[in-house]
Amino acid sequence: MRITKKAILTSLLLGLAGTSLAGCGGTNNLTDNSAASTNSGEEPVTIKWYVTSGNGNLPSTQQLLADYKAESGVNVELQIIPGDGDAIYKKIDVDLSAGGDVDLITMQNAIVLSKYANNDWLLPLNDIYKEASYDYETEFGKNLSKFNGDTIYTLPDSLVSWVVFYNKKIFDDANVPYPSGEWTWDQYIETAKKLTDPSKGIYGSSMPDYDIILYLLAQQRGVNAYKADGTSNYDDPAFKESLQWYGDFGNKLKIQPSWLEIKSKKIPYDAFMTGKYGMQLIGSWYTFAPQDLKTYPRDWKIGITQIPVDPQGKNSISTSGGVAINKASKHPKEAADFIKWFAENNYKYSGGMTAQVNLNEEESDKLFTDMAAKFPTLDGITAEELKSALVTPNLGVVPEKITGSIPTDYGNIILQEGELYLVGQKSLDDTIMSIKTRADEAIQKQSTVK
Numbered sequence: 504m505r506i507t508k509k510a511i512l513t514s515l516l517l518g519l520a521g522t523s524l525a526g527c528g529g530t531n532n533l534t535d536n537s538a539a540s541t542n543s544g545e546e547p548v549t550i551k552w553y554v555t556s557g558n559g560n561l562p563s564t565q566q567l568l569a570d571y572k573a574e575s576g577v578n579v580e581l582q583i584i585p586g587d588g589d590a591i592y593k594k595i596d597v598d599l600s601a602g603g604d605v606d607l608i609t610m611q612n613a614i615v616l617s618k619y620a621n622n623d624w625l626l627p628l629n630d631i632y633k634e635a636s637y638d639y640e641t642e643f644g645k646n647l648s649k650f651n652g653d654t655i656y657t658l659p660d661s662l663v664s665w666v667v668f669y670n671k672k673i674f675d676d677a678n679v680p681y682p683s684g685e686w687t688w689d690q691y692i693e694t695a696k697k698l699t700d701p702s703k704g705i706y707g708s709s710m711p712d713y714d715i716i717l718y719l720l721a722q723q724r725g726v727n728a729y730k731a732d733g734t735s736n737y738d739d740p741a742f743k744e745s746l747q748w749y750g751d752f753g754n755k756l757k758i759q760p761s762w763l764e765i766k767s768k769k770i771p772y773d774a775f776m777t778g779k780y781g782m783q784l785i786g787s788w789y790t791f792a793p794q795d796l797k798t799y800p801r802d803w804k805i806g807i808t809q810i811p812v813d814p815q816g817k818n819s820i821s822t823s824g825g826v827a828i829n830k831a832s833k834h835p836k837e838a839a840d841f842i843k844w845f846a847e848n849n850y851k852y853s854g855g856m857t858a859q860v861n862l863n864e865e866e867s868d869k870l871f872t873d874m875a876a877k878f879p880t881l882d883g884i885t886a887e888e889l890k891s892a893l894v895t896p897n898l899g900v901v902p903e904k905i906t907g908s909i910p911t912d913y914g915n916i917i918l919q920e921g922e923l924y925l926v927g928q929k930s931l932d933d934t935i936m937s938i939k940t941r942a943d944e945a946i947q948k949q950s951t952v953k
Contacts (some may be wrong), residue, residue: 504563504948509630509913514872525775531789532655533631533632533635533637533836533837533840534842535619539903540674540786544756547572547576547577547578548576548577548578548834548837549578549579549834550577550578550580550606550607550832550834550837550838550841551580551582551606551607551619552579552580552581552605552606552607552609552826553581553582553584553591553594553595553605553607553608553609554581554582554584554591555583555584555585555586555590555591556581556590556921557929561830563587564581567580567852571841571844571919572843575837575840575841575844577837577841579607579841581880582605585785587682589811590610591889598900599622599624599829599831601671601680603829604829604831604832604833605829605832605836605884606697606828606829606832606833606834606835606837606838606936607826607827607828607829607832607841607842608625608826608828608829609739609824609825609826610656610657610824610826610827611823611824612824612903612904613648613822613823613902613903613906613910614904614906614910614911616648616657616825616827617650617910618908618910618911619656619827619906619907620650620654620656621908621910621949623830623831624829624830625656625827625828625830626653626656626827626828626829626832626835626838627654627655627656627832628657628658628828628839628842629653629654631653631835631836631839632839632843634703635839637843639658639693639843641860641861642658642846642847642859642860642861642874643659643846643858643859643860644660644860645860645862645900646659646662646821646823646858646860648823648825648867649655649676654727655729656771656827657825657826657827657842658822658825658826658842658843658845658846658858659823659824659825659846660824660825660845660850660858660860661823661824661849661850661855661856661858661859661890662821662822662848662855662856662857663786663787663788663821663822663823663855663856663903664786664787664819664821664856664892664893664894664895665784665785665786665787665810665819665821665903666785666786666787666807666808666809666810666892667682667691667782667783667784667807667808667809667810667811667821667891667892668775668782668783668793668806668807668940669681669682669781669782669806669807670775670778670780670781670782670803670804670805670807671803671804671805671806672778672803672804673698673705673707673778673780673781674698674781674806677697677698677700679694679697679698681806681808681809681889682694682782682806682808684809684891685809685812685895685897685898686789686808686809686810686811686812687811687812687813687814688720688748688811688813689813691708691720691782691811692756692758694707694781694782695707695708695752695758695781695782696756696758697757697906698758698781698782699726699757699758699781701757701862705779705781706758706759706760706778706779706780706781707758707759707768707780707781707782707783708759708780708781708782709751709759709760709774709775709780709782709783709784710749710752710759710783710785711772711784711785712762712765712766713912713919714904714905714917714918715820715904716749716905717745717746717904717917717918717921718745718746718917719740719744719745719749720744720745720748720813720815720816721741721742721745722745722815722816722818722820722901722902722903722905723745723812723816723818723820724737724741724813724818724900725818725899725901726739726741726742726818728782728905728907728913728942729907729908729946730741731830732736732909733946734943735938735942735943735946736867737865737935737938737939737942738792738889738936738939742935742938743931743935746920746921746924746925746931746934746935747931749925750762750924750925751926753765754925754927759780761925762922762925762926762948763925763926763927766922766926767893771783773789773792773799776792776793776799776801778801778803783928784810784889786822787855787856787892787893788822788855790807790855790877790878792825793805793878793879793882794878794879796879800929802881804877804881804882804883805878805882805884806882806884806888807884807888807889807892808891808892809891809892809895809898810895810897810898815901817897817898818898818899818900818901819895819898819899819901820900820901820902820903821900821901821902821903822902822904825842825846826841826842826845826846827842828842833917840937846858846859847859848860849915850893851869855874856870857870857892858875866947867890868886871886871887871889871890872886874886874889875888875889885949899947905917908946908949908950909942909945909946909949912942912945912949913942916938916941916945917938918940920934920937920941921934921938923937
């Protein structure tokens with residue numbers, strides 16, 4: 504069965520490690536349902552949460568909810584929907600439009616969060632946490648997603664950083680040193696050239712076919728996709744340079760499959776695990792693959808290092824998930840308490856990165872030690888290597904996706920129009936102008952609807 508990125512991200516949100524958290528985490532609950540139900544004999548509060556069938560039936564999910572109930576006295580009831588993430592959001596859209604009051608909604612990424620926030624379907628958390636004297640700024644700092652200044656609808660329960668995984672055998676066979684520390688895109692390209700060996704079917708580089716890949720340089724440089732007046736800024740030269748730069752990887756440099764090859768041959772996002780690619784640029788959520796020798800059997804070693812940058816854009820790429828509250832929820836305080844608990848504790852289940860910025864040294868060390876332990880011993884990946892790849896104080900941080908007023912439309916337009924350039928059906932200038940024109944139309948339509 505093919506595992507999708509969306510399924511993995513949703514799994515991270517629900518925690519796959521199965522680690523029991525009974526007795527762990529904060530005890531400063533926003534409500535006191537445990538005491539109330541014990542002393543008065545009243546039924547405990549139940550809040551509802553949408554999940555897919557694949558994740559809702561995991562033993563680790565049940566353990567997570569049992570641990571939270573033991574601490575808070577609140578039942579979290581899963582509303583299981585067959586299918587993947589897209590199916591969930593189609594169902595939620597229908598329910599919310601009809602006034603449905605399910606309490607918790609998983610915000611899989613910034614685009615989903617922006618969409619639901621813009622549609623005014625979510626409950627702001629600021630006042631609830633202020634009333635409870637909960638300092639979410641100290642807990643999550645720069646990792647918080649804010650709207651209209653300082654409004655928050657969710658707390659980040661994980662942190663995904665873009666990194667480069669690499670095949671040590673391919674590096675060794677090509678007599679190329681392993682990458683380490685800060686490096687540039689020029690160095691990445693030169694390394695990929697040395698690793699590429701057509702006679703063996705080996706490419707030096709692999710990148711996923713996501714929309715961000717088509718504007719990666721502009722994003723790392725912090726170029727806004729919207730102008731000050733709210734219209735599309737895709738005519739900024741950085742977006743044109745980014746698209747041409749990515750296209751050259753496959754069409755001219757031949758250091759990775761071209762877009763046409765990826766689509767026509769249906770090359771999957773996890774093709775790196777076949778052992779035919781020297782490097783894989785992707786989010787750190789991908790660690791599940793090298794950790795899984797049953798699904799991806801191999802006898803070659805994997806390394807991990809930080810994302811390359813260019814002189815104009817020394818920023819890493821980061822994204823996070825979260826859980827938000829339906830504005831029509833009948834139990835907003837209980838739902839907000841679960842969001843708080845989940846955001847503070849989820850990394851202990853998933854074995855991933857926490858979005859908290861105030862861990863002490865011992866907690867931070869344990870996080871990376873636990874992550875390193877999940878990799879096969881053959882790789883020899885250390886906590887220090889993971890920390891160096893994922894936590895990059897020498898770099899800034901920018902979000903993975905373009906959000907704003909048309910978060911979903913923007914990404915779709917970029918992919919649709921960008922593909923025409925990448926397969927040679929449209930000129931670069933015409934492609935950029937088409938993206939801007941269509942984005943402006945979508946922006947205008949969105950403002951008219953409001």
